Amino acid sequence: MENMSRRKFVVSLALLGGALSVLPAVADADDSAAPSGAVYWAKIGPAKDFPVNALTFGSYPPEFGRGGVYVKRVDDKTASALSAKCVHRGCRVAFQPSENVFRCPCHHAQYSAAGEHLSGPGHGNLAVLLAKIEGGDVWVQSLTPPRSAG
Ligand code: FES
Secondary structure (H helix, E strand, O other): OHHHHHHHHHHHHHHOOOOOOOOOOOEOOOOOOOOOOOOEEEEEEEHHHOOEOOEEEEEOOHHHOOOEEEEEEOOOOOEEEEEOEOOOOOEEOEEEOOOOEEEOOOOOOEEEOOOOEEEOOOOOOOOEEOEEEEOOEEEEEEOOOOOOOO
8 A cells, every 4th residue: 555655656746736725624534445456536626626737626526525625726627636644534625726735734744845744743655646637527536435325
């Protein structure tokens, strides 16, 4: 699992850069361990709501819980995403564009714009998630399956 996260993180370094977006902090419950090889896709919203080259927050649909992600749309077909869930205890990190860092309001962990842990409690980086644009919508990987309806 750790190797998978590290590999995904390296991929994200090529895709993520500076960005613009600030959002409130709320505890998340989006992404714990997924079965090996499983990819669950969640529709986050219309691509037009995610400006090119900006880190923009999006929420998972209800069936995936209350979690959120930061999406960076590269063009009309390509996007990258980082989990907004702090690796320490799961609070929602907020991007600070003036400093180009994510900060966790709970215990003050800090991450680079690419999700790399810089300081504070917790070990590891923000999870790099697969992302794509299909049918005019942004889709992001969830590390947990959707809850069944019923
Ligand atoms: S939950 Fe983020 S620093 Fe503790």
